[in-house]
Amino acid sequence: MATKIQKVEKEFLGHTFVYETLVNDEGQALWNKDIEKQYTKWLYDLKSKDRELFRVQYPISSNAYEILNKIKERIGVYDDSLLVRAITITFINHLDTRKGRPIMKRFAEYKKSKDVEILQEGEILQKSLYFSPNGMRDIESYSRMTRLKKSQAVQNALYSVLLISINEDEQIKKYWEEVILGQLATIAKAA
Amino acid sequence: MDLDEEVQDLTFIQKLQTVVELGELDYWADRNNPPNLPDEDFMNAVERFDKIENFKWIPRESDLGPHGKTGEDNCFKFECEIQFGGLFEIEIIRYFVKGYFFEKSKLIGVTIQSFREV
Numbered sequence: 001m002a003t004k005i006q007k008v009e010k011e012f013l014g015h016t017f018v019y020e021t022l023v024n025d026e027g028q029a030l031w032n033k034d035i036e037k038q039y040t041k042w043l044y045d046l047k048s049k050d051r052e053l054f055r056v057q058y059p060i061s062s063n064a065y066e067i068l069n070k071i072k073e074r075i076g077v078y079d080d081s082l083l084v085r086a087i088t089i090t091f092i093n094h095l096d097t098r099k100g101r102p103i104m105k106r107f108a109e110y111k112k113s114k115d116v117e118i119l120q121e122g123e124i125l126q127k128s129l130y131f132s133p134n135g136m137r138d139i140e141s142y143s144r145m146t147r148l149k150k151s152q153a154v155q156n157a158l159y160s161v162l163l164i165s166i167n168e169d170e171q172i173k174k175y176w177e178e179v180i181l182g183q184l185a186t187i188a189k190a191a
Numbered sequence: 192m193d194l195d196e197e198v199q200d201l202t203f204i205q206k207l208q209t210v211v212e213l214g215e216l217d218y219w220a221d222r223n224n225p226p227n228l229p230d231e232d233f234m235n236a237v238e239r240f241d242k243i244e245n246f247k248w249i250p251r252e253s254d255l256g257p258h259g260k261t262g263e264d265n266c267f268k269f270e271c272e273i274q275f276g277g278l279f280e281i282e283i284i285r286y287f288v289k290g291y292f293f294e295k296s297k298l299i300g301v302t303i304q305s306f307r308e309v
Contacts, residue, residue, distance in 0.1 A: 141231035
């Protein structure tokens with residue numbers, strides 16, 4: 001088997017990133033840190049040309065929105081988009097990974113609680129948020145892997161985190177106070 | 192940073208996660224048959240690996256690629272199930288992973304040759 005340098009294309013949000021890399025006889029193309037740097041730059045350029053590509057719409061019930069507003073006050077972030085983005089990123093990259101597994105297992109026990117019904121009740125509001133290039137990459141990949149639409153992936157993250165925020169279980173409450181709130185504040189305020 | 196020191200006393204899966212996080216990742220993407228999943232999906236999956244199954248070390252056949260001659264002689268391969276969480280019910284997905292660590296003399300990264308759904 002041999003390898004040679006070739007031009008390769010990668011699709012993202014309907015646009016094509018073209019890069020040169022090693023390709024073997026099976027058509028496999030090597031992705032490494034140098035290409036990663038080029039791709040990151042390309043993503044930022046793409047966002048500066050067309051910000052709308054990085055927008056995701058999601059529905060939220062008025063009851064859920066009330067809880068979101070309480071979190072906004074608590075951490076001093078007054079923009080829906082900033083906080084929902086921080087919630088989505090924290091959920092995908094922390095809570096729903098091995099790091100958050102103990103708490104998510106505990107949370108699963110409350111998935112049929114009354115809180116879930118109450119949270120989903122009320123008028124449905126249509127909202128949207130803009131992701132950073134890396135955030136959009138994360139949400140695209142997460143959606144592909146879970147077979148959820150991007151709006152559903154945001155909704156899954158948002159409703160899960162809102163339910164965690166009002167859960168009375170001691171272990172979940174402690175994790176919310178000591179880990180998640182701090183992460184949300186850091187991500188939202190860094191934007 | 193000395194990656195060899197960082198991964199000392201870790202389980203295999205913890206070592207893989209640490210090397211992906213702190214070291215270099217060479218990922219063979221775009222293979223047609225069978226197709227490898229995109230590198231972003233591997234990055235997302237590796238943080239969710241917990242219990243692995245059918246784990247084997249096998250002699251590496253190919254010495255091509257940037258670390259082909261200097262990487263470890265054996266490849267790892269295993270399967271792993273991922274259960275995504277949250278309010279929504281999401282099906283369990285099973286993945287196959289194959290690759291090797293490099294360099295033989297000093298650990299600096301990992302090459303992923305295969306990452307696909309089983």
